[in-house]
Amino acid sequence: MQITKPHVALLASPGMGHLIPVLELAKRLVTHHNLQVTVLVLATDTSSDHLSQLLNSQNHDFLNIVLLPTTDISGLVEPDASIVTKLLVMMHQSLPALRSTISAMKFRPMALIVDLFGTEAMKVADEFGMLKYVFIASNAWFLAVTIYAPAVDKNELAVHVNQQQLLKIPGCKPVEFQDTLEAFLDPNDPMYDGFLHAGMEISAADGIIVNTWEELEFTTLEGLRDNTKLGCIAKAPVYPIGPLVRQAAPQALESKVLDWLDMQPTESVIYVSFGSGGRLPAKQMIELAWGLEQSQQRFIWVVRPPLENDISGSFLTLGKVLLPRFN
Structure with a gap:
C-alpha cells in the first residue's frame, strides 16, 4: 500500500x-x-x-x-x-x-x-x-x-x-x-x-x-x-509563523550601500519596505522620512517614487540610506 x-x-x-x-x-x-x-x-x-x-x-x-x-x-x-x-x-x-x-x-x-x-x-x-x-x-x-x-x-x-x-x-x-x-x-x-x-x-x-x-x-x-x-x-x-520572508536572489546594489552596510554592527540596520503596492504621496513620504531620521536608528529604505513629485534624492543622509524602487 x-x-x-x-x-x-x-x-x-x-x-x-x-x-x-x-x-x-x-x-x-x-x-x-x-x-x-x-x-x-x-x-x-x-x-x-x-x-x-x-x-x-x-x-x-x-x-x-x-x-x-x-x-x-x-x-x-x-x-x-x-x-x-x-x-x-x-x-x-x-x-x-x-x-x-x-x-x-x-x-x-x-x-x-x-x-x-x-x-x-x-x-x-x-x-x-x-x-x-x-x-x-x-x-x-x-x-x-x-x-x-x-x-x-x-x-x-x-x-x-x-x-x-x-x-x-x-x-x-x-x-x-x-x-x-x-x-x-x-x-x-x-x-x-x-x-x-x-x-x-x-x-x-x-x-x-x-x-x-x-x-x-x-x-x-x-x-x-x-x-x-x-x-x-x-x-x-x-x-x-513569522517572520515569513521571501528568499529572493541577490540584486545588485550600489557599492556605496554595500560598503556602508559592511561598516555597521551586526543586526543593527532596519530594512524598510512597503511591498509591491507601497507608494505614498510626497507629503506622507516626507513625514515618514523625518520619522525614520528622528528615530536615530540605522536603516535602509526601499521606496517607490511618490505619487506626486519625485523627492527620493532628498533623503540620502550619513548613516541612513534610501534606495529608489521602480519595478
Missing part, C-alpha cells in the same frame, strides 16, 4: 503581493512539515512578465502549481470600483473552477488555506470535508481589526470616521483615525460589506495563520486568544 504525505492546497488571490507570501508559506509547509502542497493561483493576466518569471522560477518538483482560469468581471462591477471590491468579485467568480479543480484531483487535499480575499472559498472546503485555514500575510493587529469589525456598532464607527475618535479594539491597541482602514470610511461602499464578510468568515476557520511572531505582537496575540476579549470572536486558534 502506497503511503502518501498529507496533502494541503493553498489558494492565492490575484496580484503578486498576494501570490508571493502564499508561495513562501507553501515552501515552508514542504520543507518544515514534509507536506505535499498544491498552490492554486487565480491570475488576472497569466501573460504578465512578472507572474511568468515568478512561477517559472519555482521548483515544480517541489510545489505543484495550478493556474485557475481567469474570470471576466467587466459586467459585474463598475469600472471605477475599488481594487478590493474587484478582487472579492473575482474570487467569488472563481469558486466553480476551484470546486472542479479539487474534484478532479486523484489525491484530494485534507486542508485548504486561503488568504484574506479567498475566505468565501472555505465553503468549498466544507463541501469536500476539508479543514479550512486563513493565512494573514499582514500582522496580528490587522487580523484583530478585521475580525472585530463585524462586531463594531455603526454609531461607534460613525464617531470614529466623522469625529476622528479612537476605535477601541478589545485587548489591542486602538485604531487612530489616520491609521483606519479604507473600508471603514464609507459604509455604503461595497468594499465595506466585503470586508465585514471576510471578518466573519475568518472567525469560522479551523485555524488562522499569521505572518508575525510572539515577541513582536505579544499583547495583540494574547487579546486574540483571550475569551474575554477578542478570543470570543476569533474562536479558531491563531498560529504566528
